[in-house]
Amino acid sequence: MRTRLISSLTGLALATASLTASAAIAETNEPEWRYADSLISEPQMPKGFKHFPYVNPEAPKGGKVRLSWTGTFDSLNPVATKGVLAIGAGLIYDSLMTPSLSESSTEYGLIADALKYPDDFSWVIYRLRPEARWHDGKQITTEDVGWSFDQWTTLDPSRKYYYRHVTGYEILSPTEIRFNFGKPGNREAPQILGSLFVMPKHWWTAKDKNGNPRDISRSTLEVPLGSGAYRVGEVIPGRSISYERVKDYWAEDLNVNVGSNNFDTISYDYYRDETVQLEAFKADRFDWRTEATAKNWATAYDIPAVNANHIVLEKFPQTYRGSGLMLGFILNTRKEKFQDQRVRRAMNYALNFQEMNRTIFFDQYTRFTSYFDGTKLASVGLPEGRELETLKSLKAPVPEQVFTEAYENPVSEDTRQERSNLRKAVGLLKEAGYVQKQGKLIDKETGEPFTIEYLLNGGRFERVALRYQASLKKIGIDLQLRVVDSSQYVNRVRSRDFGMIYTGWAQSLSPGNEQREYWGSDAADSAASQNYAGIKNPAIDELIDIIINAKNREDLVAATKALDRILMWEQYVVPGWTSPFSRVARWDRFSHPKQLPEFSIGFPTVWWWDEAKAKKIQGAN
Numbered sequence: 001m002r003t004r005l006i007s008s009l010t011g012l013a014l015a016t017a018s019l020t021a022s023a024a025i026a027e028t029n030e031p032e033w034r035y036a037d038s039l040i041s042e043p044q045m046p047k048g049f050k051h052f053p054y055v056n057p058e059a060p061k062g063g064k065v066r067l068s069w070t071g072t073f074d075s076l077n078p079v080a081t082k083g084v085l086a087i088g089a090g091l092i093y094d095s096l097m098t099p100s101l102s103e104s105s106t107e108y109g110l111i112a113d114a115l116k117y118p119d120d121f122s123w124v125i126y127r128l129r130p131e132a133r134w135h136d137g138k139q140i141t142t143e144d145v146g147w148s149f150d151q152w153t154t155l156d157p158s159r160k161y162y163y164r165h166v167t168g169y170e171i172l173s174p175t176e177i178r179f180n181f182g183k184p185g186n187r188e189a190p191q192i193l194g195s196l197f198v199m200p201k202h203w204w205t206a207k208d209k210n211g212n213p214r215d216i217s218r219s220t221l222e223v224p225l226g227s228g229a230y231r232v233g234e235v236i237p238g239r240s241i242s243y244e245r246v247k248d249y250w251a252e253d254l255n256v257n258v259g260s261n262n263f264d265t266i267s268y269d270y271y272r273d274e275t276v277q278l279e280a281f282k283a284d285r286f287d288w289r290t291e292a293t294a295k296n297w298a299t300a301y302d303i304p305a306v307n308a309n310h311i312v313l314e315k316f317p318q319t320y321r322g323s324g325l326m327l328g329f330i331l332n333t334r335k336e337k338f339q340d341q342r343v344r345r346a347m348n349y350a351l352n353f354q355e356m357n358r359t360i361f362f363d364q365y366t367r368f369t370s371y372f373d374g375t376k377l378a379s380v381g382l383p384e385g386r387e388l389e390t391l392k393s394l395k396a397p398v399p400e401q402v403f404t405e406a407y408e409n410p411v412s413e414d415t416r417q418e419r420s421n422l423r424k425a426v427g428l429l430k431e432a433g434y435v436q437k438q439g440k441l442i443d444k445e446t447g448e449p450f451t452i453e454y455l456l457n458g459g460r461f462e463r464v465a466l467r468y469q470a471s472l473k474k475i476g477i478d479l480q481l482r483v484v485d486s487s488q489y490v491n492r493v494r495s496r497d498f499g500m501i502y503t504g505w506a507q508s509l510s511p512g513n514e515q516r517e518y519w520g521s522d523a524a525d526s527a528a529s530q531n532y533a534g535i536k537n538p539a540i541d542e543l544i545d546i547i548i549n550a551k552n553r554e555d556l557v558a559a560t561k562a563l564d565r566i567l568m569w570e571q572y573v574v575p576g577w578t579s580p581f582s583r584v585a586r587w588d589r590f591s592h593p594k595q596l597p598e599f600s601i602g603f604p605t606v607w608w609w610d611e612a613k614a615k616k617i618q619g620a621n
Contacts, residue, residue, distance in 0.1 A: 039105035055259025063609020064265035071486025075219030083219025092226030097194030101597030105510035124190035142177035188512030229261035242267035262608040322599030324372030327504035328573040349425035365577035386558035396538030441476030
């Protein structure tokens with residue numbers, strides 16, 4: 001009996017020890033809370049940092065900055081997809097996390113002070129700061145977060161697609177919420193939820209001052225409740241909007257906000273005509289102008305205010321350091337004529353960029369040769385190493401040129417090269433089933449002339465369009481220009497009612513889920529997605545999955561280069577042009593830290609009103 005008792009006690013002790021060990025292992029395997037999250041490396045800022053290195057923590061608060069925008073607006077509701085949202089509306093909202101302007105794909109806590117997730121990225125928990133408040137003083141809770149997620153993903157097709165990997169969420173407490181993911185391995189999944197703008201459930205589900213229920217699915221000009229550093233000030237629908245700094249902003253002293261949000265007022269005036277807008281800037285009607293037109297930069301600023309140094313002309317490289325970019329003439333492959341890759345290639349041969357660059361761009365631009373232009377993610381030369389292995393592993397077919405020929409855009413330095421390129425374009429169109437009759441390109445089977453409706457947002461790009469129109473006319477293509485206002489343009493692009501548009505995509509240094517929205521097959525039929533071209537390509541879908549589920553940086557870079565290479569050779573876009581800096585004209589009323597952010601100009605976020613500079617200009621006028 002004694003032996004049995006000892007044996008039993010020993011067994012109990014072993015079992016207890018085993019349970020204790022298991023609990024210790026479970027506790028060890030429990031993910032740690034993170035104050036920040038980075039997809040590329042460890043966060044640069046240590047836990048408990050005082051402020052970002054690119055801010056002036058002693059920056060004075062006050063003053064105003066006057067900005068401008070083109071077009072019009074008729075809504076202050078960022079969730080509703082109908083209507084045109086006022087520029088700057090995001091200033092009134094905070095997100096769970098906030099990015100660093102000097103780090104790529106890195107976020108630090110804002111509404112949430114921490115997050116945690118397991119090694120397989122199958123879920124994430126965000127922990128909210130109990131002091132986080134709406135402008136009416138009520139606490140921001142996880143009920144707001146969950147409700148906001150539901151509204152964004154129900155009402156905004158692009159958000160629904162972007163967050164489609166989220167299978168649900170659990171509200172664990174007023175300050176903790178868990179999001180579950182359908183498939184493990186998506187390392188970007190936890191971070192992209194951090195960018196979610198949180199909306200006030202109690203405000204949107206209440207009644208307005210007239211006793212009518214609010215509806216977050218509809219556009220509205222009622223001033224909404226926010227939580228951010230600014231609130232909406234004066235609104236003149238379609239003409240102007242101002243934002244006022246919140247003096248008792250709950251997060252003003254957080255390390256991620258120290259030295260930021262320094263202006264008392266940020267205002268936007270809207271202009272329908274860009275010529276009028278430029279003249280308004282010269283007349284000191286607003287303070288800052290990012291000059292998108294090469295001709296204006298070269299010729300429009302020889303004025304007394306510039307000569308007197310009251311207007312500063314400056315080029316900033318920051319915005320091109322941390323992101324890849326592609327801009328160009330996007331061909332809508334939902335149209336039958338553009339479903340043939342030979343037709344799309346012919347459109348590129350017909351563009352005489354060198355002549356435009358020389359005559360109307362003042363030789364300020366170079367053409368894009370990558371969707372990740374300017375970064376180490378851009379494909380160059382022929383594929384090799386891990387990239388080549390990735391391409392060969394694809395089940396879907398890949399264009400043969402991807403393996404045999406480095407992508408280059410056609411060049412037309414003189415009339416001889418131009419004629420050669422046009423002959424190549426005609427040859428490709430002939431292979432695709434088109435013939436020329438009486439100077440017009442005709443579908444050999446249907447007899448239909450080859451026409452393209454080119455949709456333009458306002459008239460600024462019209463002179464470029466006219467050059468392209470003239471070149472296409474030489475091979476029998478009728479490019480019909482359709483200039484519409486901003487509201488019409490947005491609606492027609494959303495409904496895919498165009499043949500061609502000029503726009504593009506900015507890329508981070510850590511591509512991920514957004515690639516599905518840009519070129520994934522499912523996104524082609526998704527309203528308001530950024531798959532403008534209507535791409536449905538199985539090889540591209542495979543590569544997107546590889547990118548999203550990449551286990552290390554090497555695999556991510558290889559798959560991204562492979563994706564870039566196929567996108568270029570499929571010629572969904574006639575590549576546009578760029579310069580490696582932002583051209584800025586500004587009235588000299590502001591100052592900024594000596595060290596600007598690595599990847600952003602930081603205006604107006606980390607700049608401030610300089611009273612002494614402002615008085616000099618006022619005295620001169």
